[in-house]
Amino acid sequence: MTVKIGVDLGGTNVRVAAFGDGPAPLLVRREPVGAERAPEAVVKRLAALIEEVRDAAGAGGSDVVPVGVGVAAMLRDRAGTVANAPNLAWFDVPFGAMLAHELGTRRPLGVYNDVNALTWGELCFGNGAGAKEVLAVYVGTGIGGGIVCDGRLVEGKSNTAGEIGHTKVRWDDKAVPCNCGGRGCVEAYLGGHRVQERARQELARGAKSMAVQLAGAIENVTPGDVDQAAAAGDEWALGLWTELAPLLGVTLANAIAVLNPELLILGGGMLSRTPVLREHVLAAMTVAATPPSIEPLTVRDAALGDDGGVLGAALLAEGGVSIIPVR
């Protein structure tokens, strides 16, 4: 059995897992990222966790244990340089080089966008198994995407391929600012955080909706409450979904026109709790899509949940994708 290590570095938690030959982890360590988010400190903790998991998995004596790290960031290259990780407040951080230095030579190490790692996990052991042309879109707090063409992960020139959350759906004066620094990104409208914020604002300003009763109070209303209200025919909730759904539906249709995938995987905490919105989005996608592009498409939910990212990162590193050279 070959041991490989997968890491998921998110804005809230860090997870490190060891895998053998199958998709089930041999062991998993999970910790909050915590308050100390300076890159140096995070890298040192991460390296220590990786060593610990490697030793606990019985691979401590092995010289070559692939380590794959998925990070919630826009990368700048194949060497794990983070251009922009708003949740970690990292900008222009040579994360891959720092972690490689900390781990020494006992590795191949690869750093991946977290959604690319999730996508690869689904392709290998989840609902993407057997597919060769895949678009995966995760709608959680933000919106991210992963692309597989001809069975291979598409990373692009500088490792930022798949950033579908930052495709623009408005470009007029009223386009909403996005966390990325741009305006009019689909994430700025349909990212879970934005939807929640907007719903609470509209309700606080006097909109009437049963979502408030479902949540108990305006300040507790979640996108899930809005969706339940919409399911019951609530006028305000349906109005919000009717406004928002085409923005994501058209975004998906446009990516499908460009990529012509056979499989669209939908994942992320937001869409899984908003089935009515999901239906509206898929209806809008079908209307906006060019028929020959969408004819071969199947839509499936992600099967692996968040664990898919740790697994996918480990598998990418094991497969030799974007391995950081040892200096």
Add this chain to the structure above:
Amino acid sequence: MTVKIGVDLGGTNVRVAAFGDGPAPLLVRREPVGAERAPEAVVKRLAALIEEVRDAAGAGGSDVVPVGVGVAAMLRDRAGTVANAPNLAWFDVPFGAMLAHELGTRRPLGVYNDVNALTWGELCFGNGAGAKEVLAVYVGTGIGGGIVCDGRLVEGKSNTAGEIGHTKVRWDDKAVPCNCGGRGCVEAYLGGHRVQERARQELARGAKSMAVQLAGAIENVTPGDVDQAAAAGDEWALGLWTELAPLLGVTLANAIAVLNPELLILGGGMLSRTPVLREHVLAAMTVAATPPSIEPLTVRDAALGDDGGVLGAALLAEGGVSIIPVR
């Protein structure tokens, strides 16, 4: 020397060329498609032209001469089935199977979208040489795209990848109908035919512009005249370009967010005659793009012109891409 045959089947002309090892054709035959556009008739003429060129190139005795056909169509599969070729008035035509039958077994035969063939020609012998992550966008009568990831042409599941002309830039009640049957496609706004039609309509309805003087008469105004007027500060022309440019600029930025290419190749008769519009489009693209996605991007004009498509189709067939199986 290995001989290969390239074909370009457009809405106006058909071109058949034989190539040796380099990019310069050994010989070229070019004919109007003519009035008789029934698939059976076109296929018979095409097969006869291919045989003729093969014999004239001295490869008549060879059993294996790769034949690649680029067609101005949306395809439905890797077997050359045409879903939709508005310029030929073909819908659901098993073109590849018909041509394969007519050619017999003395071939490998591949059928490609014409813009995919152009893109491949640029990659092998044009301004894409050396690049591995490429987006090519051709703005002529219509708008088409080609994608290369990791050095390989992206065809998608059913061979319609790259249909960037049919990504949507409007999806409200006022979205303009497109020739594809959809509404709000970028081609319906910036395809050369539409721009010309719209310019003449606005001028006929009383808009004042020096484009009319440049063209001699309203019914002769072309996008090139509008561009020359815009270059001279003509208010109406600048207004039209200011309205249209962001639609294509955002389309390009969104495809760049998805694909993260190193190279954007711009081609097609419309953009080459509208340098002011081209500048406006690239400015809008830069504003709309997410910085890490566009950082590595270089923009170049297509180098090969229309001949690139014949060459690219021949090279794709020679390379074994989407070869139609012999039954």
